[in-house]
Amino acid sequence: MAMHVAAVLDRPETWRSRRIRVRYGTFTARVELDRDNWMESGQHEDRKISDDFRQAADRCVRAGIDRLWLEGETRGFSWGSGDYYVTLFVPVRHADEAVRALRAAEVRGDTRPLHRLADKLAPPYDKWLSPGERKLQLGVDFRCPPTRLVKLLRAQAKERGMRANLSPSLRAGPYSGS
Template sequence: MSERRIYLDPDRRDPRSRKIDVRASRWYATVTVDRDEYVYAATQHGRSAELPTAYTQAVDRARSASIDRIYYDGYSGGFVWGSGPSWITLFAQFSHVETVVEALRAAELDHDYSSSTPSPPRSLFPSTTGLPPASASLSAALISTHHHVLS
């Protein structure tokens, strides 16, 4: 897997364009939504650039479950990410990168934090305990991708 960039806005030459960057490491891929210039432009025009609470909560739960899954697979290193509206970072197994990219694209462009992907039984992956049904949040969509390797 090589590095790649997916542009979310029609004019990819516009520096304010939102992008999804995928970067491979030895054990997993880092998938990051780069909203930095988009956020800067919004605040300069008096618009709020804050992410909806449902979005940030779903991303936080998905990130936690992804990290747990990667540790379960044998990785023993650390993870680095920031908080705030400029950068959204998730970590994914290589086989689930496309699903994570699509979920982040839908969340960013369509404000869709849900998934029609059914989730396997929660007992297969302890970190999903207490999460809403798969149709209720982006995190369930992203977490469900990590279950398929267990079945």
């Protein structure tokens, strides 16, 4: 069952405020900055989201989704980006930090907390894909089935212009029935 929590960034006496909503799932928190009514009030036409804010939020949401998939999340994620909403998906334990990071970026224009959160959430793909042998351990480095890890590593290698050479022991992990 998902809980829903909202925090108001502007004066609470007006409905034309910016809000941060957190929807908690079992393992996943959806943290959403809702600027819809605030932007529609007509007084804030020049308050578009800066490119730095947008890039930091995109980086954070991609790192969060990768982290969630490595931790065993099985569902897909869908979100949009624009000047009216900013959505982050993070493990539940990082929900408060995501709220603080969005608040800092929205109110003070400080995107450093978003970058720090993205750094914390980002799997160490560069380290895992660097030359040499790696031994990744289920429950330590990842919690998803090894087949999903292989799929994620191959996608990341392809994005970097590389080819992942995975050992047979990883492909024939405990989930393969062998």
